[in-house]
Structure formats: C-alpha cells, structure tokens
Amino acid sequence: MNAETPVCQLLQRQDEAYRGWLWVAPPRDAWLEQGDGSVLSGDHGVLHAWQACGRPAFGAFEIPPVLPPGAVLFWPKTHALGEWWLLTLCKVLPEGTPLQIVGENNGGIKRVLKVLAALGLGCRKRDSARRCSLFETRLGPVDIDPDAVWQRFEIEGLTVVSHPGVFGHGKLDAGTQLLLSQLPGTLPETGESILDMGCGDGILAAWLARRGAWVTAVDVNAFAVEATRRTLTANALEGQVVAGDVYSSLAGHRYDAVVSNPPFHQERAIDYGPAGRLIGEAPEHLVPGGQLVIVANAFLPYPDRLQAAFGNFEILADDRRFRVYRAFKR
Template identity: 70%
Template sequence: MSAETPVCQLLERQSTDYRGWLWVSPPRDRWLEAAEGGLLSADRALLSAWRERGGVACSPFSAEELAPEGVVLFWPKAHAQGEWWLLWLCARLEPGTPLHVVGENQGGIKRVLKVLAALGLGCRKVDSARRCSLFASRLGRVDIDPDAAWTTFEAEGLTLASHPGVFGHGKLDDGTRLLLAQLDACLPRQGAVLDMGCGDGILAAWLARRGLTTTAVDVNGFAVEATRRTLAANGLEGEVYHADVYAGLAEQRFDAIVSNPPFHQERAVDYGPAGRLIAGAPARLEPGGQLLMVANAFLPYPDLLERAFGGFEILADDRRFRVYRAVKR
C-alpha cells in the first residue's frame, strides 16, 4: 500500500526500517496503519481506527509504558504543540532513542532546527521532497516539565485551562462569545445539556454553573483534559468524554446540544464532524430539544440544518459568525 499524504510519501522512500517505531501525532494515512509501528496520538478518531485494525495505539494522557525502537514526530501546525510533544517524548522515553521529525515546509517544519538546538538536541537534515522536510535527532533529558505548557486565563467569570493543542489557546473565541450571549434566553434552568466539541471547557463550565446537568465531548484528548481541568478549577461538575462526535457516547438524550464545531483538520477544510453533529442531533434530543451552534457565516450549514430538522432560525449574525437554533419537533 502506497503512502497517501506528502509527509508519509517522504517517509516511504527512506531506507530506515521503521518497524517498532512510534508514530507521534500523524495524519490519517493507510500506509502508516499498515506499517508495523505504534501510534501515539490525542485524536480519538485516529486512535479508534488503529485499534480497529489491531494496531497498538495510545494517548499521551494514558499510563502506558513505552519503549519504541525510535520515534517519528509529525510536526503540527501549532508550533507550541510540537514543542510540547518534544518535551513529553524527552521526559517519557529513554535518552538516546532515535527521533525523526517530519512536516510540510508550509507548516513551519524548518523551525525544528532552532527548537531542537534550544533544547540541546543535535539535528541533521535527512531528506526533502513533496514540499516536506525530514530531520533526524535523538531524544535526551531536557530540564523543562511538559506540564509547564498548561496555563489558565479568565473569561466570563470563569477560570479556563489552556494548552497549545486546544482551540482558542489562551483566549475566548469571538464565535463562542457570540454564542454565549444567546444562551441565557434559550436554555432552560434545568435539564441535561451536551457540549459537543468542548475545547477548553468554556461552554461546559458556563452550562454547569447555570445548574444544568452537563456532558462534554471532544475528539481531541488535549481538549478533554482542558475541560476536566476547567471544571475542577471552578468547582463544577460534569461528565467529559474523549469521543468522535456521538461515537462511544452512551445512548443518552439531551434537552439541548450546544456547540462551536471545528471545520479545519490542520490547514484543510473539513465539514465532516459538523455534518455528523447536525445529522445526528435529532436522535440525541428529547422532543422539543434544541441544537444551538455557532459557525463562520460562510459555512454551508443551513442546508444541513434544514435537512436534519426541517427548519431553523438565526439568533445572531455579526457578519463573521452566525448562531443557529434548530428545534426537534
């Protein structure tokens, strides 16, 4: 099976025997899944896909002991997240473990040279092709705790946990702010509410503070951890699940689903998660239950809402974002 993504096509042509190596935060690519390596990722959808094929897959938030032959880190769009992965690997794996770092030139992979140098790790360029570059190094002990990447900030009277791997890192997103401004008039004072795509936990914490029975879900393990920390920091309760939209979520119904769904996978536009959120919402709502979501104004969600609910209304539109409300009849 041939590699599908440019970064994997670059790896495919290497002489290195990657059997027994650990793929860290990779893209979805069937060539990787067919290779004899393990997966380390915070992406629930990717973890599930590997496990369904019988592959070894683990999260950085689990307690597995790892001792791979080597590590391939796929450099992410968010450089601070890439730096966190490096610190985590240096803290958790044996010093001297071979490390390859690969990424797209447009995504800033060449910055890795300076990052590794700042950590006291040597580096050499191995190859470049398909507008991607591959660098080689070895892991070593670094006197920086990966947990130092976790920070907090204040918004809407709440303390929010933040991490480079979480949407809206360190600030309240303008779309979420617009959605919050509409919720007070729409939501009941009691009932069960689902925050789909919980991010740093701002919506989940706001809902829990209101007294609603709150469940939060995100495909991103960093977001799940951030939401749990946010709820704890504010003395609030809620269930938080690492799941891909509704997959793996118990067959529970809600009085409302609230969401600021993502539409990017790295730099590519991806409507899939939002489409599944909308299409599956009626089955997850009680009669009279409502879906309240915010999205960039240009995104093609009205047709999806019309198809799923038979109608919807726009509660707010500031030309950048729209807040939609659809009710299960």
C-alpha cells in the first residue's frame, strides 16, 4: 500500500523498517493505520481509525505499556504543541531512543533544528521530498516539565485553563466573544440540557454551567477535552466532558440546545466536514423546539446548510467578521 499524505510518502521511501515504532501525532493515512507499530495521538478520529484496524492506540496523556525501539513525531502547525510532544517523549521514553521528526516545510518543520538545539539534543537532516523534511535525533534528559505549558487566564469572571493546540489557546477568540454576548437573551437561565460542541478550552461550557445548565462538552482534540475538564474544576462547576468526533460519542441523547464555535480548518486546509455534520445532524440531537446556536466567520457558506437542515434560521448578530446564527427544530 502506498502512503497517501506527503509526510508519509517521505517516510515510506526510507530504508528504516519502523517495526514496533511509535507514531506520534500522525495524520490519517491508511499506510500507517494498516502498517506496523502503535500510535500516540491527541486526535480522537485518529485513535478510532487505528482501533478499527486492530492497532495499538494511546491517547496523548497515556504512556504506552511497551517501550518502542524508536518514535516518529509528526510536527504540528502549533509549534508550542510540537515542543510539548518533544518534552513528553523525553520524559516517558528511555534516553537514547531514536526519534525522527517529519513535517511540511510550509508548516515550520525547519524550526525543529533550533528547538532541539535549545533542548540540548543533537540533530541531523535525514531526507527531504514532497515539500517535507525529515530530521533525526536521539532522546535525552531535559530538565523541563511538559506540564509547564498549561496556562490559566481570566475571562468573563471565569478561570480558563488552556493547552497548546487548543483553539484560541491563551485568549478569548473574537467569534466566541460575539457568541457569548448573544447567549444571555437567547438561552434560558437554568435547567436546560445543553451541548457545547467543539468545546476548546471550556469557556462556553463553564459559562453555561455557571448559569445552571446541564452541560455536555465534546471535542475531537484530547487537549481540549482535558482543558475543559480543568476549566470546570477550576471554577467548581460540573459538566460531562466527552472525547468524540462531532456526535459520534453521544449515544443518541437529545438536548434542549446545541451551542458551538465550529472549526473549519484541518491543519492548514479549509475543511467544512465537521461543521457540516454539526449542522446537518443537529436536528437528530435536539428535542422538539430545541435550538442550534453557532458563530462562524461571515464568509463561510453555512446559511444554505442551516436552511437545508432546519428549513429556516435567523442571524442574531453580525459584526462583518462573524455571524451568530440560530435555528429551531420544529
């Protein structure tokens, strides 16, 4: 089987057998999923795909029970997240473990040289092709705790806990701010069952829980799931936090409202898939009279999707950059 993504195509042409290696934060690629070794990922979709193939799959905050002979780290677009992965691998894998780091050139992979040098780890370039580069090094002791990357900040009278790789890390996104400004007059004060889809750092979940809602928060990103749990705990609030790809982990439960600032990027590419499913499948997860309230960039083609799914919708706010939409299940 041939690799599908450029980074995996670069790896496939190496003379390394990669038997039993650990693949860290990889993209979806059937060459990997049906190959050898195990995966360590913060992406629920990737973990589910590997598990469906009967392959060993571990979440970002898990430690693989069997130490691998080597590891390949797929460098993410968020450099601080890449640094977290490096620090974590240095912490959990034995000193001297071979590590290869691969990424797209326009995603900042060449910055890895400076990052490794700052950590006192040697590095050499092994290969380049398909506008990607591959570096190799060996893991060593690093006197930096990976948990030091967690940040706490105050928003709307709430303490928010965030991690690199979480949407809006360390600040309140302008779209979410516009959405929050509309919720007081849109949702009842207490007692409703509300789904926060794509919960990020948990600011919406915490805001809703503080008002007395029964909140379920969902995100495909393990760092977002853990950040939301920590945000709720930091504010002494309760809520259910679930790892899942849109509605996949919700077992048919129906809600009084679904609230979201849905993503439309997958790494550097525009991807309407998750938002399209969020809108299109929302009526199946709402009680009669339940509402979907979302914020989105004004240029995104969501009105047609809302019309198709609900038959009607309204615009609650429009500041030219973002729009807040609401639709009711009839």
